[in-house]
Amino acid sequence: MSDYPSVILEQAVNQMSSLPGVGKRTALRLVLHLLRQSDAEVEAFSGAFTRLKKGVVYCRECHNISDTEVCPICASTRRDHSTICVVENVQDVMSIENTGQYTGVYHVLGGIISPMEGIGPKDIEIDSLIERVAKGDVKEIILALPTTMEGDTTNFYIYRRIQNAGLAQMPKISQIARGVAVGNQLEYTDEITLGRSIVNRIEFKA
Amino acid sequence: MSDYPSVILEQAVNQMSSLPGVGKRTALRLVLHLLRQSDAEVEAFSGAFTRLKKGVVYCRECHNISDTEVCPICASTRRDHSTICVVENVQDVMSIENTGQYTGVYHVLGGIISPMEGIGPKDIEIDSLIERVAKGDVKEIILALPTTMEGDTTNFYIYRRIQNAGLAQMPKISQIARGVAVGNQLEYTDEITLGRSIVNRIEFKA
Numbered sequence: 001m002s003d004y005p006s007v008i009l010e011q012a013v014n015q016m017s018s019l020p021g022v023g024k025r026t027a028l029r030l031v032l033h034l035l036r037q038s039d040a041e042v043e044a045f046s047g048a049f050t051r052l053k054k055g056v057v058y059c060r061e062c063h064n065i066s067d068t069e070v071c072p073i074c075a076s077t078r079r080d081h082s083t084i085c086v087v088e089n090v091q092d093v094m095s096i097e098n099t100g101q102y103t104g105v106y107h108v109l110g111g112i113i114s115p116m117e118g119i120g121p122k123d124i125e126i127d128s129l130i131e132r133v134a135k136g137d138v139k140e141i142i143l144a145l146p147t148t149m150e151g152d153t154t155n156f157y158i159y160r161r162i163q164n165a166g167l168a169q170m171p172k173i174s175q176i177a178r179g180v181a182v183g184n185q186l187e188y189t190d191e192i193t194l195g196r197s198i199v200n201r202i203e204f205k206a
Numbered sequence: 207m208s209d210y211p212s213v214i215l216e217q218a219v220n221q222m223s224s225l226p227g228v229g230k231r232t233a234l235r236l237v238l239h240l241l242r243q244s245d246a247e248v249e250a251f252s253g254a255f256t257r258l259k260k261g262v263v264y265c266r267e268c269h270n271i272s273d274t275e276v277c278p279i280c281a282s283t284r285r286d287h288s289t290i291c292v293v294e295n296v297q298d299v300m301s302i303e304n305t306g307q308y309t310g311v312y313h314v315l316g317g318i319i320s321p322m323e324g325i326g327p328k329d330i331e332i333d334s335l336i337e338r339v340a341k342g343d344v345k346e347i348i349l350a351l352p353t354t355m356e357g358d359t360t361n362f363y364i365y366r367r368i369q370n371a372g373l374a375q376m377p378k379i380s381q382i383a384r385g386v387a388v389g390n391q392l393e394y395t396d397e398i399t400l401g402r403s404i405v406n407r408i409e410f411k412a
Contacts, residue, residue: 003303005296006273008261015254019236030225032296034255035262035271042259046252048221049240053248055214056241065241067212090211090238097209 009035061132063108063125065090073097073105080104082139086129086158088112088146096144104142107132112145112154121157130161133171143175177202215241267338269314269331271296279303279311286310288345292335292364294318294352302350310348313338318351318360327363336367339377349381383408 004010009031016027034042058064059071066072073079073093083104087093093106109124121127132138143158145151159173179197180189189197210216215237223233240248264270265277272278279285279299289310293299299312317330327333338344349364351357365379385403386395395403 003300005265005277005279005299006262006271008258008273009271009296012254012258015251018251020239021232022236026227028297028300030228031255031258032271033226035258037259039259042255045221045224046256048218049237049248050252052214052218052237052241053243053245056212059211065212065215065238067214071211073211091234093211094209094234 059108062106063110063128064093064106078103082137083142084129084132084138084140085142085144087144088151092144104140109145109154112150113157114150116150121161124154126158126161129158130165133162134165134167136168138171140172140174143173145175147178265314268312269316269334270299270312284309288343289348290335290338290344290346291348291350293350294357298350310346315351315360318356319363320356320359322356327367330360332364332367335364336371339368340371340373342374344377346378346380349379351381353384 004013012031012034013024013027016022016031017024019027022030034045037045055067057066057069059066059074060069061074062071064071064073068075074081080103084107085096085102085104086107086109087096088109088111090108093108096102096106107125107129109126109129111119111124113119113121113124133141141158141162143155145154155175162170162173177200178193179200180186180194186194210219218237218240219230219233222228222236223230225233228236240251243251261273263272263275265272265280266275267280268277270277270279274281280287286309290313291302291308291310292313292315293302294315294317296314299314302308302312313331313335315330315332315335317325319325319327319330339347347364347368349361351360361381368377368379383406384399385406386392386400392400
């Protein structure tokens, strides 16, 4: 696509296509959609992102996105503050919250260690996690990072850092179960997952 | 997805997912991408759309998007103003311009007649097309609308309107060729297209 009939249109398309996974053709379609909306609607659209950038903060405790200095989860007295679930990003918190199965608090790393992408331990919220644990009162840390090489590396790094933190009492460190997804056929499960699910089998409860 | 950790985040996600084809999950990913950009970048992003809405006009002649009252194509003395190519939207103008095969001018309808979607002749730029033709000087009208039921209906409607416009001299009315796409195998071409390409065969030029 080239030769836009309008420079302002082209600039809007360029901005829209700066979003990840949005190509020029899709961007043009989205921008022309916006152009058909009312002035007020376009103002509301644009305003939402500048307000977001100005208004949103990261929770002082868990580094999740928040409207307040301490996020509602960290501020809640109904959550178990002695259990910290370590996740890569905001979406992961939302996914786990949606299960309704977790009552502890979180720690959002904001990324995982990836030498390939030049992301080291100092680029993500690991120091602040160790500080939280060092304060005591943490009984369990649940590592809920992606089941990838980078996730495994980050898990191992966090484990060693906690071991070497000189804590009076080591918290329990667990990781989310990896295995055959609920509802999946064995024959369609990849062999690494299936292999691990046999090695890491758990006691059957009837 | 529910339970956003921030109201401002939720509002931004709602705005992003108001774009056609953007679901809540994708919207969240895009919004979190924006949140990682600098203040200046987010300002540039938001600003592009409000500027677009305020700054862009529709060409007085052809109704294409333009920065000026008359678009560069309509203003050009190097274009053949006696040939008008009728298209559905802005993207179609860009697609035809990209072929480099057309030297006439355009008329952008801004939609096609679709009783299913409640779009009638009055909702699109047909009256202005008839006015342009009624001024005289138009030798040919090329109908380049989608090869769908709605496109065919609109083609036929425009043809009748021009016939009934009481013109001293009827312009030639043509439509873009429909047939087997260049590079396509016959066996993979749908039978309606293939059938028409036989009925509407053209003289072979060696």
